[in-house]
Amino acid sequence: MKDKDNNYWKAKLDDQSYKVLREAATEIPFSGKYNLHFKNGNYRCKGCDAVLFESDSKFDSGCGWPSFDRAKKGSITYREDRSLMRIRTEILCSNCNGHIGHVFNDGPTETGMRYLSLIHISEPTRLLSGGYAGVGVEKKKGGGGGGGGGG
Numbered sequence: 001m002k003d004k005d006n007n008y009w010k011a012k013l014d015d016q017s018y019k020v021l022r023e024a025a026t027e028i029p030f031s032g033k034y035n036l037h038f039k040n041g042n043y044r045c046k047g048c049d050a051v052l053f054e055s056d057s058k059f060d061s062g063c064g065w066p067s068f069d070r071a072k073k074g075s076i077t078y079r080e081d082r083s084l085m086r087i088r089t090e091i092l093c094s095n096c097n098g099h100i101g102h103v104f105n106d107g108p109t110e111t112g113m114r115y116l117s118l119i120h121i122s123e124p125t126r127l128l129s130g131g132y133a134g135v136g137v138e139k140k141k142g143g144g145g146g147g148g149g150g151g
Contacts (some may be wrong), residue, residue: 001048001096013046020118021047021098024083024090027118029064036060043068043117047098050075053117059109065101065116069109076100076115091115 009022019025034043043053043066052075053068061067074094081090081102091100100117107114 004096009047017046021045021096024099027065031064032066032118034066035064037066042072045093045096045098045100047093048096050093050095052076052093052100053115059107061108061114061116063116065118067107068115068117069107069111069113071115076103078103091117 006022010018013021016025016027020027038058039055041055042051043055043058044051051072053071057068057070059067059069071091077092077094077097079090079092081088088102088104091103092098093100100115102116104114104116105112
């Protein structure tokens with residue numbers, strides 16, 4: 001998926017998702033449907049549907065974006081980001097190089113990490129019913145409600 005050109009992504013994604021995933025734009029804080037969503041499931045890349053985070057790693061950081069304390073192993077590529085006149089660590093989907101957000105080492109859990117992810121996980125994805133609604137959360141088989149909330 002890393003070899004797809006801009007025309008492919010423009011045809012596949014809505015305008016806002018394209019801006020976030022391919023141009024590293026930022027979603028408005030507190031605007032995403034899954035900012036305070038804590039049901040059991042997987043959070044997926046909107047570009048390629050790869051699982052990036054599991055619900056048991058999600059927490060409310062109070063910053064307005066979905067926050068996780070760890071990513072699924074091998075799902076994230078890390079890149080230095082010197083925009084905004086400071087050094088941050090950008091996180092990208094390892095499968096399609098889509099911009100996911102940033103990671104910081106000030107998280108409140110035992111990992112000490114705070115992965116902030118943007119719009120491409122802000123809408124539902126494949127549900128157990130088999131329907132497809134965009135991208136975001138997939139219910140885990142055998143999983144009920146609950147999940148890894150708390151903050």
